[in-house]
Amino acid sequence: FALIDEPTNHLDEDSRQEISNYLGKHEKGYIVVSHDRDFLNQVTDHILAIENTEIHLYQGNFATYEDTKQKRDEFNHERNQKLKGEINELHQQKEQFYHWAQKVEARKNIGRKYQHVLNRRTRLNKGAIGHAAAKMMKKSINARDRMDHKIQVKQGLMTNIEDIPELSMNFKANYHSTLLEIQHLDLQIDGKSLFKDLNLVVKNHGVISLEGRNGSGKSTFLKMLLDKAPTAKYQGKYELADGLSISYLPQDFTEYKGTLHNFAYEHKISYEELLNNLKKLGFPRASFATPIEEMSMGQQKRVALAKSLVEPSDLYLWDEPANYFDVFNQDQLIELLKKVKPAMLLIEHDEYFIEQVADQRVRLDIA
Ligand SMILES: Nc1ncnc2c1ncn2[C@@H]1O[C@H](COP(=O)(O)OP(=O)(O)OP(=O)(O)O)[C@@H](O)[C@H]1O
Ligand SMILES: [Mg+2]
Incomplete structure (x- = not known):
């Protein structure tokens, strides 16, 4: 009997589909843990939901569960x-x-x-x-x-309904109407071609979703924009408006270390606001004193995201925000992005999340 824990994390669309097809043919039962709604709708016929401290069993897929x-x-x-x-x-x-x-x-x-x-x-x-x-x-x-x-x-x-607090972000639209313009850009790293002919425009409002297969160079591209990929090379043109305050949510945040207090100090953000956002994201208070490197991946992800929400920014570069996030946190982010419509270049593999928040979708061509 298979117990499958978050099989789609970090995987691209095709790989998710492959797992879904495989499970579709699997005749014996299995229990799968996942936060990916699209995937869950394809591979489940019952939902076991842990709500507060109770377990509820629902017949049907995730959509039926959500509706009920x-x-x-x-x-x-x-x-x-x-x-x-x-x-x-x-x-x-x-x-x-x-x-x-x-x-x-x-x-x-x-x-x-x-x-x-x-x-x-x-x-x-x-x-x-x-x-x-x-x-x-x-x-x-x-x-x-x-x-x-x-x-x-x-x-x-009175019934204990799970209360989901609203998030806020420190976004202010820049006076430039175009923040980032990319024309016919080809990217390589260490002499290896990643993608070719990327064209996109990020305005001072609106979420652009940048999509491509695992390893196609999406994360490297964001790092290049931030001068964090010294070995990356490109042909073509890209232009970033002057004086932008960019908030970067990395895909992997192993560089974040130390106590939350020091972390806030180092990144010049308000410690109180950071904790406030973490509380809203359901981060356990008992872990506030834990050094970041000793936190679980999900907790580290919440810290990285809470930081991005606190820092005053006019452009967001978010690399897989939905990863490690449960559906409640995802809904919080979706509501926030729909309301604020910040200027954002978003990289994400979760189809439902993209559909909900993207104003425009751009696909990378593999070189
Ligand atoms: N510093 C580096 N030196 C050499 N190769 C690298 C470096 N960073 C990334 N690469 C390679 O570049 C390719 C693209 O990596 P990148 O992380 O940008 O992909 P991605 O599109 O973000 O993929 P995913 O969807 O899995 O996150 C990979 O093959 C990776 O091994
Ligand atoms: Mg990546």
């Missing part, structure tokens, strides 16, 4: 809102009882203080006011206990 979950979340959300309203009302009633009880208590004290006057004037039975007050007090305490109980029951009925 969305409907259930909507239903629960409405019910939670109603319960919240009722709980608030109970709290208000409790508050009223509290004030009432206080008033009664105050009357009792006044009663004691002026007992001699009252006795003289009204010939009231000694202790009658105190007795009535004590009775009312007991009544009000009982009522409050009953309300506390009701509140507890209603709180118990």
Whole structure:
């Protein structure tokens, strides 16, 4: 029985398709862990979803699961809102009882203080006011206990829906309308040809997806733009606008090391904002003190991405942001990119992610 853990990470479209075809012919069952929705839709007929701390089994592929979950979340959300309203009302009633009880208590004290006057004037039975007050007090305490109980029951009925916080990024559109222009560019490294005749324009708004097979030179191309690939050579033309603040999300981030505190200091970004973004991405607080090189790949990826979101930028070069990200994090990124539409050159193999965020798709021709 095969247990397959994230088989499509880093793989290009054709390789993903090959795995999907292979699994399609696999007659025995298997459990596959993946964040790639397109792939999951092709290779699954049941979904085991871990939601908060519970495991739910859904019949159908990922699309069916998403649909069912969305409907259930909507239903629960409405019910939670109603319960919240009722709980608030109970709290208000409790508050009223509290004030009432206080008033009664105050009357009792006044009663004691002026007992001699009252006795003289009204010939009231000694202790009658105190007795009535004590009775009312007991009544009000009982009522409050009953309300506390009701509140507890209603709180118990509320469903724990996974809350996905909204991300933000520090993007400001540059005054140049064109940030990067590439014409007929051929790329080589160490004398080896990678791709040829690349043409693209990145404006000061909008996501351009740059696609190509594994090893076609996408990452090398981004590094070349950033002067990080000294052995890369090119023919053709490329032009980057002057004075751009570029935020680079590398595909591999082994160069990131040390504590988050030092990391923020070295990269001149706000430590608080970095932690804030990490919290929103579901990064466990317990790992804030772990040196980056000792974090899991997924955690390192979140650090790299949180950094990119914090630094003020007018151009983003993102190399496989969806890799290692679960569907919730991917949705956070998708929502963000759809809303902000930053100037971005995006490299990604996840078809669903590209479809959602790309304004234009460019394919590399292999040399
Ligand atoms: N510094 C280097 N020296 C020599 N060859 C390199 C160097 N960096 C990359 N290469 C080679 O260049 C080719 C392209 O690598 P690159 O990482 O740019 O591909 P990619 O398109 O990003 O692939 P993937 O989709 O797998 O990330 C590979 O064959 C790689 O071995
Ligand atoms: Mg790459």
